[in-house]
Amino acid sequence: MSRSRSQLRLIDVAEQAGVSLATASRALAGREGVSEAVADRVRQVSRDLGYVANPHARQLAGGATSTVGLIVHQIDDLYFSEIASGMIQLAGERGLMVQICHSGRDPDAELAQIRHLSAQRVGVIIVAGSGYTDPGTEAMARAALLAFQERGGRVAVIGRHALNVDAVLPDNRDGGRAITEHLLALGHRRIAVVAGPEELTTVADRLAGAAEALAVHGLSLDRLPVAYADFTCPGGREAAARILRERSTPTAIIALNDAMAIGVLSALRAQRVRVPDEISVVGFNDVSIAQDLAPSLTTVRLPLAEMGRQALAMALKPRSARPRKRATGHHLIVRDSTASVS
Amino acid sequence: MSRSRSQLRLIDVAEQAGVSLATASRALAGREGVSEAVADRVRQVSRDLGYVANPHARQLAGGATSTVGLIVHQIDDLYFSEIASGMIQLAGERGLMVQICHSGRDPDAELAQIRHLSAQRVGVIIVAGSGYTDPGTEAMARAALLAFQERGGRVAVIGRHALNVDAVLPDNRDGGRAITEHLLALGHRRIAVVAGPEELTTVADRLAGAAEALAVHGLSLDRLPVAYADFTCPGGREAAARILRERSTPTAIIALNDAMAIGVLSALRAQRVRVPDEISVVGFNDVSIAQDLAPSLTTVRLPLAEMGRQALAMALKPRSARPRKRATGHHLIVRDSTASVS
């Protein structure tokens, strides 16, 4: 790699402004101990020359880091890509870069990612993937995040409970309850569920909410058909097919995310089951295309992009003594995929 | 930021292995001048201790950089997120990190991103966004990429023609022709087009392909309804509504990407137009959900994830004298959204 001298260094700016390296550094960092006149001159020269600090040198010297690591299950899942989109936007406004890592829903991979980002000396780590119901697994992730935080890193999680870490928390339980109550209010009693991976707390929480709503009507998830899938569209399709094959005849199917709901709709169509006439279908998250599906999808809206922004914003704020928890609102969005039971 | 000494340094590994810093560095870099025995010992110690090099120090010292910058229009567009997904996967295998930037389809923003990534000293820049039809605009982007390349950076572009730069090139023109020929073969003659942003070469190429196919049948785009939208789902919906409102009565609508096709389907449904009975609809890209739409979408498949992988793989290979161009295949995927004209 030929490293030509063409890249502007801080010393070039300093010389041009007629000050020392140290003064230039202080001026650009907005640090005190520099007269206004000099600071202005340095900033002016810096801008004129188009100077951009070498982030590696800056980080190495103990300065702030300008990159944030975002860990997602899969970036080509609209849930995550909308979160990422919001975060990238805020990062852009703050002059930061977002590094995206896939954990692929593998706790070991996630742990490795956290450790790797940490070793890479990113300044901020944000974990957007759901937590794991297994306490041991979850404890490992927490420990890694806390270790990173101990060393001065900033951390935030999205949709995941973690002690001593800032968090943006959609109320999955409430959402699960709301969507289920909606179906119950429409008269549905034979309700099937296409759940996401069992080991995720997001799934457990949404199921718990659903169970609460069902309990009010004397129903229990144990007695209802529940098929577990992988939060993907084909997964939802197959899960729905399984449910139908078992000759259970639900009047409504709850999919725990929109991608699977799309799969469910697809499976029903393949079986010539009309939605919502014969079976109502609901999703979760309200990803951007949910409203343009056929039929448009009744779902629980989470402010995904906003969640991404907020998580980063929280992490960027100076650390408070107590970790901040920010609940995100959710709305039940009723569209055409649900109808009262006939 | 409290910088505790807890982070492992290369010198720690070196001491543990009983060699000098330089030898440890050489051993881990796989550089020659180290006996096999010593190299093995160093690698072993490094692994045991869980050492990860500080990328900032490494970069500063003139070593290889471990981060690649990826510029997309919007990450929450499935076209880009699937490309990104493939790239992130390969990056993971190679121990690299992917930084994602939004250009938002703004050439100025894109230019700023390239310059910024360049100043940030990333090792690789990959531009996934379409090129611009305006030669001046495009020249600026090229110049910035070449400047980066001159300084030793590695560059690849996806779906964009750029002199002296490696490129992964889906044949948009061919794809546009193929999908149009499909409709023509089904007997459609009154064909409307929902195009993407006019200033993008991707759009121009797909349109050009369509025009070629149409010309064979004595048809011209100039005589057909063409509505420009922004490659988004709502954009496609509105564009389709516009077309219908103009009382043109196409028997088929070509959407230049799948997201807009979803919007088109939605608009048609709102108008109670049956697809494909009354109007056939086609998309482009074959994003993952295309097959589960109602009706499932006839589209042109591009190997998106693979394209992301390939672009990175090309950029990572030692530079060849001539820029590599890699054409990606495309398949016409015929599904339920098209039928012969009645």
Next chain:
DNA sequence: AACGCTTACGAAAGCGCTTACGTACCCTAA
């Protein structure tokens, strides 16, 4: 006028790494 205190700045150390260069050591050849 001498003293301390504050303010504005410069000199220089050092972050963790890569690499040019220097130096032992061993092997071969004369």
Next chain:
DNA sequence: TTAGGGTACGTAAGCGCTTTCGTAAGCGTT
């Protein structure tokens, strides 16, 4: 034996920045 040449390793410089420390200048106080 000694010179010559390769190999394996150590020493140290230096990447571009931040930051600590030192110092000169300016101020008020007695």
